[in-house]
Amino acid sequence: MSGLLLAFPRPAAGFCTGLGSQPGVTLGGRYRTTLVGYQAVNAYIQGRDATPIVNSTSAWDMLKDPGAPGDRSLAQAGTLRRVGWSAYYPFAAWSSSTGVYVEDIKPDSPNPSLNHTYLVEALADNSYQFSFDGTVFDHSLPNQGWWPYQIQFFGETHDRGDHFPGSTAAQVEFWGLTMKISDGWYTVDSMTNGLQGYTDIPGINAVAPNDFYIWDTRCSDV
Amino acid sequence: MYRRRLAAAFIVALGLLVAIFPDRGSAEPPWADRVLALTSTRIDYAIPSQTVASVARATAIQSARVFVSAPASATALSTRLGFYSDLKTQHVLVWVVDLDGVKLERLAGAYSPGRISATPPPLTQVLVFVSASEPGVVVGYVSSNIK
Numbered sequence: 001m002s003g004l005l006l007a008f009p010r011p012a013a014g015f016c017t018g019l020g021s022q023p024g025v026t027l028g029g030r031y032r033t034t035l036v037g038y039q040a041v042n043a044y045i046q047g048r049d050a051t052p053i054v055n056s057t058s059a060w061d062m063l064k065d066p067g068a069p070g071d072r073s074l075a076q077a078g079t080l081r082r083v084g085w086s087a088y089y090p091f092a093a094w095s096s097s098t099g100v101y102v103e104d105i106k107p108d109s110p111n112p113s114l115n116h117t118y119l120v121e122a123l124a125d126n127s128y129q130f131s132f133d134g135t136v137f138d139h140s141l142p143n144q145g146w147w148p149y150q151i152q153f154f155g156e157t158h159d160r161g162d163h164f165p166g167s168t169a170a171q172v173e174f175w176g177l178t179m180k181i182s183d184g185w186y187t188v189d190s191m192t193n194g195l196q197g198y199t200d201i202p203g204i205n206a207v208a209p210n211d212f213y214i215w216d217t218r219c220s221d222v
Numbered sequence: 223m224y225r226r227r228l229a230a231a232f233i234v235a236l237g238l239l240v241a242i243f244p245d246r247g248s249a250e251p252p253w254a255d256r257v258l259a260l261t262s263t264r265i266d267y268a269i270p271s272q273t274v275a276s277v278a279r280a281t282a283i284q285s286a287r288v289f290v291s292a293p294a295s296a297t298a299l300s301t302r303l304g305f306y307s308d309l310k311t312q313h314v315l316v317w318v319v320d321l322d323g324v325k326l327e328r329l330a331g332a333y334s335p336g337r338i339s340a341t342p343p344p345l346t347q348v349l350v351f352v353s354a355s356e357p358g359v360v361v362g363y364v365s366s367n368i369k
Binding site: 025027029031055056058062064066069070071073074076080082083084085089091093099100101102103104105106107108132135136137138139140141152154156158194196 | 257259260261262263288289290291306308309310311314326327328329331332333334335341342345361362363364365366367368
């Protein structure tokens with residue numbers, strides 16, 4: 001078991017400066033919707049240690065019901081760093097159709113510059129299960145009240161002063177993207193770009209249907 | 223007549239007993255227990271008497287406060303020693319710090335094209351797991367919007 005030593009944000013080489021603090025969630029990534037429903041989504045996420053952080057920076061994949069509000073129909077797993085943390089944590093977050101939201105930060109300190117997999121599964125009892133690097137680390141209660149018809153792969157920040165995942169010189173890659181439909185695993189074959197919030201911040205470049213990069217267009221740190 | 227008086231006395235006595243000893247079984251468990259029950263994390267509070275925490279309670283509370291950027295007004299409702307376990311990690315001695323009055327912005331954003339989504343209210347209570355063996359090490363936290 002590894003924990004996290006508390007520390008203040010440390011400037012990395014090529015520190016990205018002058019971002020200016022302004023609250024607001026920014027999302028940048030890709031997504032795919034189907035009518036038959038998803039049973040699981042899995043992604044390799046390989047990135048870098050973004051600094052500075054005013055609020056939080058994260059990268060994740062997710063099962064979602066696009067027909068319901070976000071706070072009542074999501075199950076996501078990924079890597080997170082909040083302000084004041086010196087490293088990233090794997091996390092799981094989910095919500096039920098009744099509006100119960102749960103956020104669970106788990107022991108481990110994944111090095112974001114290395115490959116890690118984040119798997120989210122929808123199980124038959126309508127619970128959601130989360131795995132990090134092939135090991136199950138969390139599980140929701142059953143009967144969450146919604147079923148997934150969308151998969152999402154995004155970077156997320158909560159302030160303009162947050163370094164969105166990736167830079168022009170060191171982008172964050174989502175690759176090896178797979179999805180489970182009707183009890184079979186498939187390579188993600190097509191997706192659509194999604195930008196929300198401060199849309200000038202994220203860059204998105206798809207190099208294959210199941211492989212794309214995101215980055216902070218304001219930063220060139222390596 | 224005697225039977226009626228006896229029945230009345232019995233009912234009065236029963237009412238008094240209910241008033242004096244309310245049904246504790248129906249009392250709601252503490253928030254910390256209810257939020258843990260939503261996840262796979264479990265805390266075993268049965269600590270052997272010889273167990274020693276090398277991290278002081280006050281130090282653990284301070285670590286928890288720093289970890290979630292708690293405002294000065296946030297209060298530690300409880301701080302208990304226990305063994306942390308989840309589906310991946312087993313039996314780690316931690317301080318379980320129940321912090322109330324925090325303002326933790328939810329992580330879970332979701333791309334919602336065409337929807338105008340207001341930022342959900344922040345999470346105000348969090349259960350932070352601080353290592354009781356290694357100073358300054360936070361194992362993780364769990365939070366929810368349940369009250």
